[in-house]
Amino acid sequence: MDNCCGGGCCGEEREESLPVLIPIKKVITESPRVKSYLFDANLNASPGQFIMLWIPGVGERPVAIYEEEGSFRISVANIGKVSGELHKFKAGDRVGIRGPYGTSFTLPRAKGDLVMVAGGYGIVPLAYLAIEAQKRGYNPTILNGARTAKEALYQDFLKKKKIKMLISTDDGSQGKKGYVHQLLLEYLSKNRKPKMLYTCGPEIMEYNVAKVCWAKKIPLQVSVERYMKCGIGVCGSCSVDPTGWRMCMEGPIVSGEDLKKITEFGKYHRSASGMPHNF
C-alpha cells in the first residue's frame, strides 16, 4: 500500500505483512446482508486481488477489493464473527488492512467482447475488472446472479459507469428466473463468442459456468476461494488438491486450463482445521 493509512504511520518502514489501521470513510448498505466500506487509500491493486481485513480482538479475513484512483471499497456479507462485527462499524472506525495479495484477472491481447459472471459479492472484483477493461477499449458485459432482486448488488453503481449488466434471480423477482449459468447459456445462444469469460461467486455457480465454457471452448478465468489464514503463502491452509497450489499465492485467480487440474474444485474445500467439506 502507498501512503495509505491515515493512522499515523506514514513515512515509517514496515513489513508488507503487517496490517495498517485505516479509518472507514463511508458505509453503504447494499442489501439486507451486504454492506460496502469505502476508504481513502491507494492499494495499487489489480482486479481479482484481495486484502486481509483485521478487526483487532476479533479476527482477520480475506476480502476482495474494488479500487479507483485514490480510494478503494470492499463489500462484505454478514455471515459470521468478523463480518458480523464489521457490520456494526461506522464511518471513522478503524480496521486493519494487509495486502493486496494474490493473482489478478488478465485481459486478452485482442480487443473484443468480454463476459463477467458474478454471484453475490463476486460482483466486487468483476465490477473493478469491467470498468478497467472498458477504459482500455474492451466491450464487457456482466451477468449478475442473485437469489432475489434485493441481493443483486452494484446495479446503480455500474449503471452510472455505463457497464452493461443482465440479471438473473433464483426466485424470478428480477431479470431471468433461474441460475446465472442458465442466463449465460441464453446469452451465448445468440451467436456470441466472448474473447474471455471471468467468473467469481459461490463455487457451485463457478463450476457450472466453467462447464459451459469448457464445453463451448471459451477461455475463462476463475476466482477460487479457500480458507485463508496468513494470505502470504506460509500456512498452507488455502492449498488445493492435488496440485498443492496456495490460493493466496498461485490464486485466487486461476485459468480455465489450470482449474481442470484442481480436482477438488466444485466438490469440496477445507475448513480452518484442514478437514474437507463437500459443497
Ligand SMILES: Cc1cc2nc3c(=O)[nH]c(=O)nc-3n(C[C@H](O)[C@H](O)[C@H](O)COP(=O)(O)OP(=O)(O)OC[C@H]3O[C@@H](n4cnc5c(N)ncnc54)[C@H](O)[C@@H]3O)c2cc1C
Ligand atoms: C480471496 C477471497 C476473497 C473474498 N472476498 C469476499 C468479499 O469480497 N466479500 C465477502 O463478504 N466475503 C469475501 N470472502 C469470504 C470471507 O473471507 C468470509 O465470508 C469471511 O471470512 C467470513 O468470516 P466471519 O468471521 O464473518 O465468518 P465465520 O463464522 O468465521 O465463517 C463463516 C464462513 O466463512 C468462510 N470463512 C471464514 N474465515 C475464512 C477465511 N479466513 N478464509 C476464507 N473463508 C473463510 C468459511 O466458509 C466459513 O464457514 C472472500 C474469501 C476469499 C478467500
Ligand code: FES
Ligand atoms: S493463507 Fe496461508 S498459505 Fe495461503
